[in-house]
Amino acid sequence: MGGNGWRLAEGGRIDRSRPLRFRFDGRDHVGFHGDTLASALLANGVRLSARSFKYHRPRGIMGAGVEEPATLVHLAGELASGNRPATTLRLSDGLEAWPVNAWPSARLDIGAVNQMIARLIPAGFYYKTFKWPDWHLYEPAIRRAAGLAPAPATPPDGAWEARHAHADILIAGAGPAGLMAALVAGRAGARVILADEGIEAGGSLLTRRLSIAGAPALDWVTAAVAELAALPNVMHLQDAAVWACREHNLVMVEERAPSRPAILGRSWRVRAGRVITATGAIERLMVFEGNDQPGVMLASAAQAYVNRWAVRPGRRAVVFTNNDSAYAAAADLARAGVEVAAIVDSRDPVPEHARAASAGLPVLAGHVVRSTQGGRALRAVTVAPLAGGGARRIDCDLLAVSGGWSPAVHLYSQSRAPIAWDDRLAAFLPAGPAGPVAAAGAADGALELGVALADGAAKARAALADLGFAPPDAALPEAEDLPYGITPLWTVPGAGAKAFLDIQNDVTVADIELALREGYSSIEHVKRYTTGGMGLDQGKTGNVNIIGAVAERLGKTPGEVGVTTFRPPWTPVEFGAIAGRRSGPVVLPYRHTPLTDWHMDQGAVIYEAGARWRRPGYYPRLGEAFQDTVNREARTVREGVGIYDGAPLGKYEIKGRDAARFLDWIYTNVFSSLTVGNGRYGLMLTDDGLILDDGVSFRLAEDRFVMSTSTGNADAVGQHMEKLLQIERPDWQVMITNVTSQWANATICGPKARAVLQAMGTDIDMSPAAFPFMSVRDGRVAGLPARVARVSFTGELSFEVNVRPRDLPALWAAAMTAGAPFGITPIGSEANHVLRVEKGFLSLGHEVDGTADPHDLGMSWVMAAAKPDFIGKRSVDLRRASGRPRRELVGFRPLDPDRQVPEGAPLTPGGRTEATEGFVTACVWSVVEGRWLGLALLQDGRARIGTRAHVRLPGGVIEVELCPPVFHDPKGERLRS
Amino acid sequence: MTGYDVAIESLPMQAVIDLKGEAAALAGWCGDVLPQFPARPNSLTRASGRALLHIGPGHWLLCADLADEDSLIAALRPDAAPPQVSVVPVSDSLAHFAVTGPDAAEVMAVATPLDLHPTVFAEDAASFTEAFGLRALVRRHPGGFALSVDRSFAPMILQALSLSAG
Amino acid sequence: MQRYSFLSLCRHALGQHRGWAPVWRTRPLRDRYSAIIVGAGGHGLAAAYHLAKDHGITDVAVLEAGWLGGGNVARNTVTIRSNYMRDESIPFYVKSVAMYEALTRDLNFNLMHSRRTMIDVLQTWGMVRDRRRRRLIMDIYGSTYRDIDVAELRRRIPALTGGGPGSRLPILGAAVHTDAAVNRHDAVAWGYARAADAMGVEIHQQTPVRTLLRGADGAIAGVETARGPVRAPVVALAVSGHTTTLTETVGLRLPLRTINLTAFVSEPVKPVVDVVVNCPDLGVYLSQSDKGELVIGGATDLGQSFRRDIKQSVFEDTVAAMLELFPAFRRLKLMRQWGGHLDMAHDASPIVSATDIAGLIVSAGWWGGYKAIPAGGAGLAHLIATGRPDALTAPFGLNRFRHLDYVIETGTTTAR
Amino acid sequence: MLVLDCPFCGPRNESEFAYGGPALAPRPADPSAVSDADWVDWLTVPPNPMGEVEERWWHLRGCGAWLTVRRHTVTHAVTEVRLGR
Missing domain, CATH: 3.50.50.60 (FAD/NAD(P)-binding domain)
Structure with missing residues (x-):
């Protein structure tokens, strides 16, 4: 360097006392602090620095900024990333860069043979050839030839940040117009964000020799930057590209090398009252x-x-x-x-x-x-x-x-403001009426310095006036520039x-x-x-x-x-910056019950349940096979006593003069007739006549109910209820409070459940007469304030002991201790699945798959025919009127009791390969029958009970016998016991 | 420095009572148990260790030390409230976190799109908003901000806040 | 029509490619045709091609408001698959996928159709169950899913390094849909247009239809365009997103609303993923184009929108989801993003149907309609030519709404 | 990402809201008195203009209010936000 005469002896914004070693295309070079890779290469006499995409023609450096079309490099080592224009890459010590798309180097590029067949490969040639015998023959080679840099192979060390910001005025570009706008807006006291993609502020003033107010223009830049730094209401970001301008003035900025904290980059989502695009010209x-x-x-x-x-x-x-x-x-x-x-x-x-x-x-x-x-x-x-x-x-x-020159109207146009062709400047220019996004300076066609400064000031003043700020009096500095024609x-x-x-x-x-x-x-x-x-x-x-x-x-x-549409991004943005630190739990939140840690300590296999709850699927013991675990847990409930964590169950308190009337409207059946202290199962439909949810609601007082919903649907039910109330029935006095996280529960179920509760100690009269099925009692259990509900999702005697979540660990511990003599066993969702299938209880996502109506599921009894209206009634009736055959819920037993039927398997007539007539919604190993059995939705299923049907699998047919969809205790004596 | 100069801490459970209904009806039922009703939406008033947050149309939260919970429930008698008033204890529903320190606002800017600039989010501001995709209550807290979310999300939100602090 | 082949390319190279003729002609707009198709997008052009080829009807005008192939066919993620769940859907898409495979030869236009296969990455048991249900019913119709384990998944997609045992949602398994393919979207539009034009169909670009016209008998009579009225006894609308805009000019309201689907591409890089990867639990899918760009799609914004761009929130959700499974892509850069609007039916299934107005036919509600172009176009042509739907499109008539007999694809995949 | 000016909370980011579908006409007081065709029409046919449309949004992460928003489907400009219907 130096000696070859490419570098000038003085001048420029480089620091000759800080040499930087770097390697490009396999050769070592030295540049200076302040260089870009491009300027350093030129200073080292490197002229051939790239190969073109298609013909591999030799290329050099053609631009000096983001416009660079020719020399793209990929970086090795810690900074590994590809397809970076050499002109925007700040030189650093030890930088190792390679030209993309050239092998072994840009100087000796093998792909250059393509130049010899250039005539054969004009635009669109591939649409005309490579068809015979098949595209697949050519595709792999073409894929290898295409693409530029290698794909990144390892996750980078370090993190990005994505964050929100708010500004009265966001200014994109810190060239003369942008700086002028920032000064005017900043002096008026507005919250200003000024973002510029360059390494330093100044824009075109950095590269041209102009004067402002009789002094070198860069002196004015220095003073402006200093003044902005002193204003607490102005935030000035350099090396920060504004890459998108979206609806409602959401402006995206990628800050590439933040100094603090030490992160790889930062994505700003700036919501601005007004936006000024002072993005220069290309x-x-x-x-x-x-x-x-x-x-x-x-x-x-x-x-x-x-x-x-x-x-x-x-x-x-x-x-x-x-x-x-x-x-x-x-x-x-x-x-x-x-x-x-x-x-x-x-x-x-x-x-x-x-x-x-x-x-x-x-x-x-x-x-x-x-x-x-x-x-x-x-x-x-x-x-x-x-x-x-x-x-x-x-x-x-x-x-x-x-x-x-083409004004950089990209951001302006992204905001959907119109642009139009201008003959005088031979360019597309901003042409919109004054709006929340304005262009200024060269981006607005003001290609001469004095006009650009005035335009920047004017746009800032207009924005201030719109926002209610008093624009300051500002004298424009004198500037001289060559007229443009x-x-x-x-x-x-x-x-x-x-x-x-x-x-x-x-x-x-x-x-x-x-x-x-x-x-x-x-x-x-x-x-x-x-x-x-x-x-x-x-x-x-x-x-x-x-x-x-x-x-x-x-x-x-x-x-x-006309132009093709300007779409984000203005310059490529790293996906890492867009996501920021968002990963794992911030991509997919999760929820714990007060006992999730306990379950994990017990070795439970944790499932991702509905609504992001993490809950136990089953609790395997050492050496126990999956099916053995599930059988053991299910059998515990049928024969002894089990306990499960019901905390995620959705719960709402519904209060008000019209609470009962409201429940009558949103459920298919009647709740207004329910007496205080008792509960009822309810089915909730959408107005499309499809099932939204089911659950049990208890009447706590004349004007007060507590409703339970399925875990996965709690939020959807809340949305449904509030929408109906606030949009359709604002005159009804109903107040809904989500108490899902205010009440946790341990459900103790099985023939010995009552004994366990009594052993835990309770002041509630547990006798069946005093505390019948489907009622609720407040009292104390194991010394803790509790609301105990007699509901059953397993078909056995069952007590849902609701306590404050803070008390759940103590309640659970008490149950485990008091229940030990009875063999109490925690059970997971797998065993619950077995138990509910044996009882023919519905499960959302299985039988309720978004298409079945209550009649299909054998629940006509829950459709209160006498009610003139409830949500969903009209549509269910209308759909029924079409007379189209329906798929109805049935039970089935495979003829071979040891044959498991995959859940989801289709049923076809005779097991033939033709359109399905239904599908298997669930199939479990039944602990009461000691065989596989299940539930299915089958065309005209109820009428076919007692006959056989055929599950069609890729490998053959499974014949099953159809039966009513309740296998265990059809009269419900056990759950009422 | 590798991260933000900020402290993330879990705050103890608070007594929280959810109040719904017309302000007049609530005032009639609750009497002087409550601080004065806040004048503006999404603001709070304080009196004798209790805070009353106006968080939605016809919707308030009464917050106090957990030690005050029993006395509040005794005074407000949720089970006896008339039809036009809903009083529901929800202390267990919310988990609270404090984000404090010189860079508290930086971490909050990662968490939530709400503008927390002092000119917009005043000293007595209290509002539900979105934080890390969740429904979250934001208040000012000595030296920073308090963030409250549904308690089931507590482990997740603590992870998210710690990640954001760098 | 000039034949395309390697030989013809060589021959024209000798003449500096000055001998290539226009792929479609610009002809005067007449005032009467046997049929009008509004919309020169994928479905409209495919219908025109099949009208001529299958039914011998060539007195057809395809009227396009902008440039042909400029609708959703120009702005999608070219994912072609048949992994559906319902008897109404699977055979239709199986047929469409098969037609695509033969289309390069049929049209003598290289669509660069690549049977790339799609791999669904499964991270919840619910999704495992969903895919199993699909696999078992798809088998009936000859569409295939094959389960692979996590080790095989990682061997097939080495760049997929996330979703390990300690991650937020560890990968449980994967399902391989070998029939899935990608191809070049512009080529599909251009290939159909060129072939239809060669058979005599007229394609009129820059000819926006302002209103539909009805005759004294109430039946459709034609359309009023910016270039004047054009009459025809049959008018078919294939104007994704704008169906109601046109039908409402004659008072016909339809169960459709217009939404925006979005996608984006990365910078071009050397080959790194050679299948379509679909991650339904996270909500992202991606494939790598022959140019080296990763083509990425994800969540949908359900609000009504005629605006063709992406919402930042939707974009960020999709990126974050992708990085969960492909953490090395943090260093990859966004290069371009876009959106396209489509009209979604009330039950989210397509509508290929006659309407209450005699002679007016609509093909709408295509969300994920790119894969449906060949079979949808053939079905639309059949409806135009015969007045009756063919067997594959019959389930998608408007009459299903009369009794709310929805066609609901529960648990539809992310990849559209 | 939109900004919706909630009458209770003021301008808030879209991420605080859940989209609640197009604003349908009031639900018929007595659906059984409505003809089949009219019921299907009310239920399944929303206004779909290239222009201003009314839609519902739920401020679920904010004040909990259901809002009716008038928004332009091309520009996304919001010209009115009101509580309830």
């Missing part, structure tokens, strides 16, 4: 044969390299332009010691102010660059008059091109198969012409057929050129051709 390429050669560079990038990074991107330059801004770039190149052989301007005449800006440099007005010479590095360009005529060769190793030249005559419109995806003028020739003439068709604008850069330098080229060929204006 320079376009010129389009001619060989415009992609290493050595061809955007004029603004060449200017940035000499001014900001003190690097000469070449020794002898030609500047090719159709507008005024390149003249300043040419002047800066010359000032840095680059010999400017010519400024080739397609316009004639060239405005005087432009000539003046580059005083003394030779200008070829009305000329164009027709082609470039050289292979891996530019050696010369061929220049000719635009109108035709004698070509001449100019030796050079740098061609700085400027096809004009352009006469577009979309493609140089003769541009064809090697004139690139989209550098990254290798889309040429010939490709566009082919697309149009074949009828793909909508701009969306052109984009999709050629893949132009679909690369990582999303066509930042090329899209408008494509639109211009298409317009030219169709005889339309670019405005008539």
Whole structure:
């Protein structure tokens, strides 16, 4: 370095006292603090730094920022990530980068053979070939060739953060317009967030030599940044890209290297009252044969390299332009010691102010660059008059091109504000009425510094006024800039198969012409057929050129051709940042009962139950097989006593003058007739006539009920009830309180349950007469305040002992101690499943699968026919009226008692391979019958009880005998005992 | 520094009584057991160690030390309340956490989209909102914020808060 | 129609590809056709193709408001599968999947159809039971699911490193749906359009239909377009999302509401996943395109929306879900995201049906409709040509709502 | 992500709310008096305009109120939020 003459001896925003070693494409180099990888490569004389996607053509560095279409790298080591533009990559010590899509290196790339068959693989070629004999023959090779960087293989060390923020005004971009807007808004006292994707603030002022208020513009930047830092109401984020502007002013920012806390990056969800997009403008390429050669560079990038990074991107330059801004770039190149052989301007005449800006440099007005010479590095360009005529060769190793400027309307347009074509600037510009999102500065078409500053201030003042702030009086600083004018030249005559419109995806003028020739003439068709604008850069330098080229060929204006939609992200965003620390429990929350830890200590296998509760599936003992465990637990309940944790059961207190009337309305059966202290099973439907939930409700007082719901549906039932009340019956006096977590319960069930409760000690009269089935009593159990309900989900004598969750561990311990002599055993959901199937009790997700109605399930008894209306009645009746055959709940026993039938298995007529007539909802090993049996929903099932049906499996047929869906204690004597 | 300068701590169970009904009816039933009714939605008033939070239309929470629970229940007589008033003890339903320290607001900004800036979320503010996808009550707490969620989520929310603190 | 082959490509290369003719023609819009199809998306173009090919009806205009293939066919995740649960659905999708496999040859257009298989990652017993139920009934119709264990899953998808024993939801197993495929969505639209055009069907782009027209007898008479009235005795709507917008111009209300489905892609990387991975318990599915981008879809926002973009919350939920199973993808970058709107029927199943207005036919309610294009298009063509549904689309008539006989696919997969 | 201006709570993030479907006409007081066709229509056919639509949202993570929201289905602009119907 240094000695090769690429790096200037002084100037630039680099720290020559802090050298940084890095490795690129297998070779070692040294750069400085303040460099990007791109500036360091140029300073080390590296010109060939990439290979193109399709043809593997040699490419260099063409841009100086996010617009870079050519040199993408992937990083090795700790920073491992792929497809990063070298121009936005801050150089760090030890950085190791490789060009993507080149093997073994960009210099010796094997894939370059594709250049030899380029003629065979024009746009869309793959739609026409690779069909015979089959696409699968070609696909693996194409997949390997496609893709750019390798996929990340290991999770990174470290974490990202995603967080919320709120601002009165969010400003995207800390260039001149953004800084000016931030100053005005900040001084007014508004909460301001200023976010800029650059490593430092300043935007275009960092790369151009301009003055503000008579001093170097960067002095003004420094002062502005300092003033903003001192304002407590302003937050200023650098290295923070605003990548999306969504509905209701939700603005997404990716902060790439936060200093505190030490995280890899941070995603900000900013909700802003007003948004100002001061995102600058992007320079376009010129389009001619060989415009992609290493050595061809955007004029603004060449200017940035000499001014900001003190690097000469070449020794002898030609500047090719159709507008005024390149003249300043040419002047800066010359000032840095680059010999400017010519400024080739397609316009004639060239405005005087432009000539003046580059005083003394030779200008070829009305000329164009027709082609470039050289292979891996530019050696010369061929220049000719635009109108035709004698070509001449100019030796050079740098061609700085400027096809004009496209305001970065991306964020503005994402907010759904309209844009429109502007002939004067030859660009799409913000065209919306004043709204919550405004563009400012170059992004608004204000391409001259003074106008940009004024625009930034004006947009801030408008936003302040909208929000009710008094805008401060602010004098605008004086600024001088070159006026901007352009006469577009979309493609140089003769541009064809090697004139690139989209550098990254290798889309040429010939490709566009082919697309149009074949009828793909909508701009969306052109984009999709050629893949132009679909690369990582999303066509930042090329899209408008494509639109211009298409317009030219169709005889339309670019405005008539239109743009493809601007979609987030503005620049690629790491998925890690989007998720932040959200993982595991924050992706899928979980819920514990007061006993979940106890269950786990007992070795229970924990299941993910409904509503995210974690509860025991079964409690295996050492050496015990799964089925043995389930049998043991189920048998305990049938023969002795079991206990289970019922805490997750949904519970609501329903209070008010109209509480009973409300229950009558939302349940299919009647609750108003229930006497205090007693309970009733209820079935709840939606107005579609489908089952929503079931459960038992008890009447605690005339105006007060406690309702239980299934675990998984507790929230849905709450939503259903509140919606009906607040939307349909606001005049009813009903108040609902969710007490799911206020009452936990241990359910003690089995023939010896009463004995256990008595052994635990209770002041409730436990005799069947005093405390019958389906009643509820308040009292004390084991000294704890309890509400005991006689309900049964197992078919046995059962007491649901409800206590405050804080008391549940003590209650449980008391039950285990007092129950020990009776052999009390904790049971999990597997055994519960067996017990409920034996009783023919319904289970949501099994029999209640979202399609069955109560009649199907044999529950016509629960449909109070006398009630004129309840939720769901009208639809159930209507559906019945169609006379369509229904699937009805039946029990079944496989003829072979040892044959398990898979749950979910279809039943077909005769077991044949034809449309199903039902399916198995549940099948368990019954401890009371000592065999497999189950439940099924079967067409006209009830009428077929006593006959046989056939389960059709891939491997054969299982014949089953149909029976009523209750296998155990059909009269219910045990649960009433 | 690797994480935020913040302390995450589990707070003890509080006495919490859920109150629903018209303010006048509630005032009539509850008498001077309650602090003065808050004037604004999502704000709270305090008196003699009790706080009254106006958390929804016709909906308040009365919070106090757990030691006060029995006396509150005795005074408010949930089982005897008239039809137009709902009084339900829900102390066990909520688990409370304190997020305190210089960076408390940073951690809260990870947890919840609610704007907790002092000009928006005042000293007496108390509101249910969303935190880590859950329904959560946020209040100011000496040196930071208190966050309350359904108790069944307590282990999960503690994990989430600790993760967010870095 | 110019034949596409490697040889023709070589021959045209010699002529610098100047000899390629337009794949579809632009012709004057006439004022009368035998049938009008509104919407040149996947279903509309497929119906036009089948009208010509199966029924010999070519006096057909396909009217498109924007550019052909610009609707949902341009903005989906190209997941093609038949792992449904109901007798009404499975045979329809089995047929559609089979038609897709032959379509490259039928259309002489490389759809890059790739039978990539789909693997469902199962993390709850409820989901295991759901997949078992599907597997057993799908077998009847020749669609296949095969169970694999976790070790086999990790061998098939090495990048799937999450869901281990200590994770929030450890993986219990997986189900492999070998019939599942992906292909190139644009190619499907273009291939159908080119073939339909070659048989004489007219495709009119930039021809928005403003209103439907009814005759004195109440039957459909045609449409009023931005370019004037066009008459036809049969009008079929295949305008995903906009069905009610059009039917309401003649007072016909339908049990449909328009919602937005969204997806996004990562930066292109070298091959890392070669199947469609579906994680229904977490709510995310993904596959890698031939260009190297991961194509990722997830949760649905059920609010009515005609806006084609993604909600940040939906996007973040999907990303977080993906990273649970693919933690290394934290370093992968989002490149592009989009949405498409579709009209969802009250029971969330499709509607291919005649209506109360004679001659007016709708094909709507396609959510996950990309996989249904071939069979849906053939079914729509049959309905247009004969006035009756074919056997596969018969269950999806509007008359099912008359008695609320919904077709409910319970536990539909995440992958749409 | 929308912002809904809850009449009780003020502007809140969408993540506090649950979407509750399109706003249907009031449920018929006596459904049995309604014709089959009208019942099916009420139940299954929601307004579906490319424009403003009324829909229900439940502020379940906030104040618990059911809200009726008027929202534009293309721009997502919310022009009214009210308590209850």
